[in-house]
Amino acid sequence: xxxxxxxxxxxxxxxxxxxxxxxxxxxxxxxxxxxxxxxxxxxxxxxxxxxxxxxxxxxxxxxxxxxxxxxxxxxxxxxxxxxxxxxxxxxxxxxxxxxxxxxxxxxxxxxxxxxxxxxxxxxxxxxxxxxxxxxxxxxxxxxxxxxxxxxxxxxxxxxxxxxxxxxxxxxxxxxxxxxxxxxxxxxx
Amino acid sequence: xxxxxxxxxxxxxxxxxxxxxxxxxxxxxxxxxxxxxxxxxxxxxxxxxxxxxxxxxxxxxxxxxxxxxxxxxxxxxxxxxxxxxxxxxxxxxxxxxxxxxxxxxxxxxxxxxxxxxxxxxxxxxxxxxxxxxxxxxxxxxxxxxxxxxxxxxxxxxxxxxxxxxxxxxxxxxxxxxxxxxxxxxxxxxxxxxxxxxxxxxxxxxxxxxxxxxxxxxxxxxxxxxxxxxxxxxxxxxxxxxxxxxxxxxxxxxxxxxxxxxxxxxxxxxxxxxxxxxxxxxxxxxxxxxxxxxxxxxxxxxxxxxxxxxxxxxxxxxxxxxxxxxxxxxxxxxxxxxxxxxxxxxxxxxxxxxxxxxxxxxxxxxxxxxxxxxxxxxxxxxxxxxxxxxxxxxxxxxxxxxxxxxxxxxxxxxxxxxxxxxxxxxxxxxxxxxxxxxxxxxxxxxxxxxxxxxxxx
Numbered sequence: 001x002x003x004x005x006x007x008x009x010x011x012x013x014x015x016x017x018x019x020x021x022x023x024x025x026x027x028x029x030x031x032x033x034x035x036x037x038x039x040x041x042x043x044x045x046x047x048x049x050x051x052x053x054x055x056x057x058x059x060x061x062x063x064x065x066x067x068x069x070x071x072x073x074x075x076x077x078x079x080x081x082x083x084x085x086x087x088x089x090x091x092x093x094x095x096x097x098x099x100x101x102x103x104x105x106x107x108x109x110x111x112x113x114x115x116x117x118x119x120x121x122x123x124x125x126x127x128x129x130x131x132x133x134x135x136x137x138x139x140x141x142x143x144x145x146x147x148x149x150x151x152x153x154x155x156x157x158x159x160x161x162x163x164x165x166x167x168x169x170x171x172x173x174x175x176x177x178x179x180x181x182x183x184x185x186x187x188x
Numbered sequence: 189x190x191x192x193x194x195x196x197x198x199x200x201x202x203x204x205x206x207x208x209x210x211x212x213x214x215x216x217x218x219x220x221x222x223x224x225x226x227x228x229x230x231x232x233x234x235x236x237x238x239x240x241x242x243x244x245x246x247x248x249x250x251x252x253x254x255x256x257x258x259x260x261x262x263x264x265x266x267x268x269x270x271x272x273x274x275x276x277x278x279x280x281x282x283x284x285x286x287x288x289x290x291x292x293x294x295x296x297x298x299x300x301x302x303x304x305x306x307x308x309x310x311x312x313x314x315x316x317x318x319x320x321x322x323x324x325x326x327x328x329x330x331x332x333x334x335x336x337x338x339x340x341x342x343x344x345x346x347x348x349x350x351x352x353x354x355x356x357x358x359x360x361x362x363x364x365x366x367x368x369x370x371x372x373x374x375x376x377x378x379x380x381x382x383x384x385x386x387x388x389x390x391x392x393x394x395x396x397x398x399x400x401x402x403x404x405x406x407x408x409x410x411x412x413x414x415x416x417x418x419x420x421x422x423x424x425x426x427x428x429x430x431x432x433x434x435x436x437x438x439x440x441x442x443x444x445x446x447x448x449x450x451x452x453x454x455x456x457x458x459x460x461x462x463x464x465x466x467x468x469x470x471x472x473x474x475x476x477x478x479x480x481x482x483x484x485x486x487x488x489x490x491x492x493x494x495x496x497x498x499x500x501x502x503x504x505x506x507x508x509x510x511x512x513x514x515x516x517x518x519x520x521x522x523x524x525x526x527x528x529x530x531x532x533x534x535x536x537x538x539x540x541x542x543x544x545x546x547x548x549x550x551x552x553x554x555x556x557x558x559x560x561x562x563x564x565x566x567x568x569x570x571x572x573x574x575x576x577x578x579x580x581x582x583x584x585x586x587x588x589x590x591x592x593x594x595x596x597x598x599x600x601x602x603x604x605x606x607x608x609x610x611x612x613x614x615x616x617x618x619x620x621x622x623x624x625x626x627x628x629x630x631x632x633x634x635x636x637x638x639x640x641x642x643x644x
Contacts, residue, residue, distance in 0.1 A: 005267040008423065008471045012248040015479030022242040022428060023235055025435055028228045040448060084461055088379055088413055107226075107438075108448035121460050122412035125405040125452070143449070144434035153397055153430060155261075155458035159437075161449045164405040168320035168336065170343045171211055172363035177319055178371060178378070179405020179452065 027148065030141030032106050034187065037139050041109035044162035045175050046183040053188055054133060056098060064184065068096035068129065074119055075100060075133060082119040091120060094127045097180075101132035101160075104139040104185065105146050110161035111185060112146060115154045124160060130180035132160065136187045190533035195505035208340065209503040215336070216497040218446025219547065226438065235435050237551035240488035243393075243426050244478060250393040250426045251469065257396025261458045264466040271301035274470045278303060278385065278418055279310055281466055285416055287312070287382035293400070293407035294318045295387025296334060296491055297420050297470060300513040303385075315377045317406040319370050326353045332507025334493035334514060335444045340506050374406070384410035388421035389490070390436060391467075393428050397457030398467060401440060401450040408454050418466045419456065423474055424487040436490060439549040444492040477525045482560045486521045488550040495544035495554055501537050510534060517544035521557040524565065532570040535561035574618075596632050603628040 002010075038048040051060050055075045061068070072082040072094050080094055099118055101111035111132045118124050140146050150157075164179030175181065199205045223229050243250055255265045268274035274297075282290065290312055298304070304325075307314045316325040320338035324331060326349050331337030338346070343361045350356040356369045386407045390399040398419050400407045411417045427436065433453075441447040459465035478484050496502045496516030507515035512523040512531055517538060523531035535558045544554040565571050566579070585591045603611060603625060612620040 003267065004269040004273055004471075007269055008267055008469070008475060009248045009251060011471070011475035012251065012423070012478060015475050016247050017241075017245050017478075017481065017484065019245045020238070020242045023238045025235055025431060026231075028231075044447065044451075091413075092375075092379055105449075110449050110453070120412075122409065125409040125412065142434070143437050144431070147431045147434045150430070152395055153392075153455035153457050156460070157455045158408065159449065159453040161451050161453075163451070164403070165451060166319045166367060166404050167445070168318070168323065168338055169346050169363040169366055170341075171214070171336075171339075172343070174364050174367040176371065177367060177404035177406070178317065178374060178409050 025144060027144050028142060030107060032139055032141040032145075034136050034139060037104050037106040037109060037185075040106065041162060041185060044109050045165060045173075046109060046162040046185060048185050048187055051133070051186045051188050054100070054135065056131075056133065056186055060186075061098070064131070064186075065096050065129065070094050071096045071098065072119060072123060072127065073098035074117070082123060084120055086120050088122075091122055091126045094123070096129045096131065097123050097127035098131045098133065098186075099124065101134040101185070102138065103146050103149055104134050104136075105141075105143060105159070105161075106139055107142045108161055110143075110146075110159040112150065112157065112159055114157045121156055124158065125164070125179035127180055129182045129184075130160070130163070131184045131186055133186045133188065189511070191505070191509050191511075191537040192533065194509040194511060195537070198506040198509055199504065204342075205504055205506075207342070208506060211339065212497045212503045215445060216494075216547070219443055219494055219497065220446075222442040222446040222448060226442065229439075229442075232435055232439055233549055233551050236439055236490075236549060237488060239427060239432050239435065240550050241485075243428060244424070244484065244487055247423065247426070247478065250428060251423060254391060254393040254396055254426060255469075257394065258467055259396070261396050262465070263396065263459065264464065266466060266468045268468055268470045268472070270472050271470075274301045274420065274468055274472065275303050275306045277468050278420065279307060279312075281416065281418055282307070282312060282383050283310075285383060287416070289377075289380055290314045290383045290385055291377055291381035291410040291414060292316050292321075292385040293387065293402060293410055294321055294337075295385065295420055296331075296513060297387055297422050298385065299331060300472065301420075301470070303420075315374070315381075317374050317378065317410055318402070318404060319367060319406075322370060322374065323349060326350075330508065330513070332515065333496055334491050334516075334518075336493065340508065378406075378409045378413055381410055381414040383416045383418060384414040385418045385420065386411060388419050388425050388467075389440070390427050390433060391421055391425045392430050392433070393426055395430055395457055397455055398425075399433060400454050400456065401437075401452065402454075403447075403451045405452050408452055411456070412460070415462075416464045416466070417456070417459065418468065420468045420470060423469050423471055424489075440490055440492055443494040443547065443549040473526050477522075480525070483521060483525065483557055485552050486518065486525075486554075486557060488552055489518055489522075490550055492549055494547040494549065498543045498547050500539060500541065500543070505537065510537070517554045517558065518552070521552075521554060521561060524561050528565065528568060528570055532565050535559075535565065536571075593632070593634065600628040600630075600632075
């Protein structure tokens, strides 16, 4: 008896239509300004804040997140050291994660966060609050330009656009469903 | 039971029907606003359509390419010809790990395969973690929409459900507080999850990775805390290249809810160190649909739900009236492929206005397929006798000018002479259930025209 794999592939081969062309996707232009990025991000519940360099200072963090007690970050000596082996019992208590984002997308406020930037894969969603540090020169107009700069997605990587949200109860928008309750992009 | 009989129950509550209609129309309007902000949106639709068509035209090649790339990434790839095989594979993986606690993010495929009841029967605790899915799971209901599974419920319903199951304050309808209660309840489940099951929005043949889009972050939280991830996908989810995602991520959320993009667009390519990633490739009728030239374009669907939000019939009859995993216009063209007899009424639950086709981000000719399914169903004798014979009679009458003239005269006379209770008897004339017949004219246009000729 043939395997499911063989049966599915044989049926797909037998039933598929005549081959059509794979189109080239043009790189559409668009507005890649910081203003657009900030406006769109504000529209989806996030916010932009300026910092002086790629590593936020203690004073800048204190001003932005006065209540954050347990903080994780690869950018400065943080209160909670996190790596891939960090147990869930530690991860679940984290108030704030400050992670280096790689690319910003002006059309939708998303920031590309590759695996090496996030210490532990669960950190960007398990933390109560998330801050992504981004070089403002790395903002592109659309997702096309963003993907053009991502040669492969790595083992894991994600675009994060604003805080976790839901509208599953009568279409009322509520910020803070399961992931981070707030998202700040720290531009420098 | 047909769509119209189920819809009758839904529309019995007039206020709720109006609310449902308006709520979904509001989502459609949000979609329009988002779409008009992208000057190249129509070009993107065409590109998405062409990319999907190309992928289907080489589906076997891309499946093989995807499998090889995924295996090279250390992913376990499984193949399931039908729902039975899919459920067995998933249960097998869970059992091999001795797991009893499963957290699940949204997956219409697992709904299609009825995975949850299978797992629960096998003694596994299955927790749906999308808020809408969790609400309907607690109520033991099916989703009524592709992306808004609890859209048929009002906040009072959710409040009652959470009071009963999560112990929230009775009569507290505040969405913010209800969501917070669900967050706390589900967080405990996430932290304790042993296996995470997810659906898949897109699978990339060249990288062997899968992409999952959520707003809540529930897929990422579940997957990245659990030791085992099982991603279940229909074989039509494939895209050839990573860069194709540029097109599809620009279309999906805008078409679905009017957002510029989903909050999380997550790319799972390799399992984390010491963990497992399983991908289950499921056919379950898809290769059969691929072999139907008139209907294969339905496989391009990216499950955004735009066709539902715009459909005048869906908005006023609710998702449960369709009694199929995928409701609305797209469900009405997918379902007859699965079971022509059971779903024979769905292609008729449409005005054929074409609005679904207009908003479809991958340009599926939904209303044309609805029309074509009607022909197929009639040929297969799967339409009610009353519809079949009245259509046959109408067909004859309308093709003969003589018969048409006679019938018109008889009809006008009958309407004038017969009592209203008889001409509008709903047992004989279902058309008149909610409509008034027009006042019969004294003569037809043809009769009038002939008189004019005599005069000149």
